[in-house]
Amino acid sequence: MPDPALDALMLPFADRRLAWPEAGALFLRAREGAALHAHAPRERVVCEQSFRPAHDALQRAGFQVRAGGGDAFPLVLALPPRQRDEARALLARALARTAPGGRVVAAMANDAGARSGQADFEALLGPAQSMSKYKSRVFWAGTGRADAALAEAWQGLDAPRPILDGRFRSRPGVFAWDRIDPASALLARHLPGDLAGHGADLGAGWGFLSDCVLARCPGVGALDVVEAEARALDCARENLAVHAPRVALEFLWHDVTAGLPRRYDFIVTNPPFHALRGEPRPDIGRAFIAAAAAAMRPGGQLWLVANRQLPYEQALASGFARVDEVARADGYKVVRAVKG
Missing domain, CATH: 3.40.50.150 (Vaccinia Virus protein VP39)
Structure with a gap:
């Protein structure tokens, strides 16, 4: 490019x-x-x-x-x-x-x-x-x-600092660094409470969706927090420390598009659709879906949020046995996909 x-x-x-x-x-x-x-x-x-x-x-x-x-x-x-x-x-x-x-x-x-x-x-x-x-x-x-x-x-202008009334810590330059972005907020509203086993949050940012999963789903025993930007991953490590006594957390500085290192019972993700310099890259989201499908155990669930116009349907259909649109609002769609 x-x-x-x-x-x-x-x-x-x-x-x-x-x-x-x-x-x-x-x-x-x-x-x-x-x-x-x-x-x-x-x-x-x-x-x-x-x-x-x-x-x-x-x-x-x-x-x-x-x-x-x-x-x-x-x-x-x-x-x-x-x-x-x-x-x-x-x-x-x-x-x-x-x-x-x-x-x-x-x-x-x-x-x-x-x-x-x-x-x-x-x-x-x-x-x-x-x-x-x-x-x-x-x-x-x-x-x-x-x-x-x-x-x-x-x-110190990009140093981590409290955000959202001190509930979390984040830093300038991280995606949606001082707020909950609308897509993640929509997914959070529709995540079920029965996710269980070993899961992953792909493109976890400063940890908002991971925190939602861990707070809502008592059946989760382990969660991999996967993020490509080390500056964001450091914030996620701080934000999720409160859950560490109950859940096995692993923080992976990793490029999801290169594949995932293990198998999962569930995955949540708000995949990026822009590259480092800001140019549109819907292929990154499709690569996230392919990586999730390859790493999912049979019967496992992918919960994904994306801009509703992004062409992810073919990637979802090729990797999962069942795909359902759970919600659509404010220009975004929430999808639940189940591995066959």
Whole structure:
């Protein structure tokens, strides 16, 4: 898939305005793509990515990749996200991970907030050089004029904090980070109380649906909380700790589309239908359904919520013996599918 922000990020290296330091570079929220292959020396780039599919793609491409770290580099690259608090925290983290005398380079697509992203970048680091192409913008600066007080203020902007009157904890940048999204709320209203055995919540986010299952279904003895974004999974671990004395909980940082590691008696899911950069991807939802069908024990139930126009019927029919639409409201549908 095209990645305009990544293409823009590599422009100063393609034009030889910037060079890769011998001591190596750090790439925060890194993504694999053709521009990275063309212009980044694999042996001199350390990638950090907390989203498992992007993490795994970088690893398969031969890059050194990890979920986090603490060492400093003479060059730090970043692809700030659309969510502004998370983006500002990422810029502060990039500054903190830059060695003295080093440089920070960031890029954003125009429709993801490139203009305001550059303004934030320059507020933190001072005047920046920039280039625009691919409907995106790349900007870079040294650290000599950085605002230390602003960096300290921004470092905690994406930290976990209480939400929903303190019932849960979440953080900016996580899906529906400070609210219960309407689709999950609809599914929660229709979940039965007799789910039992070993289940899974696929794409669990900060843990809302898992909490509903565990609070409502005393027959559940074990639950796998499966989430691709490590930042969200950390919140789910906190939010579900109250259930740990009664239920065996396992938290899996995992890409559901790659398949599931065990068999289940039931699965609940509000599958994503957009990719990391926000483009529509209904194939992700179909892959969730296929993974659920392959991992379900005979007689097991899938409870799924989705936008009602998403074309999931064929995937459901091919994986399950019985498929029923349980509810339809506010543009969403709740489906119960039973494994034959």
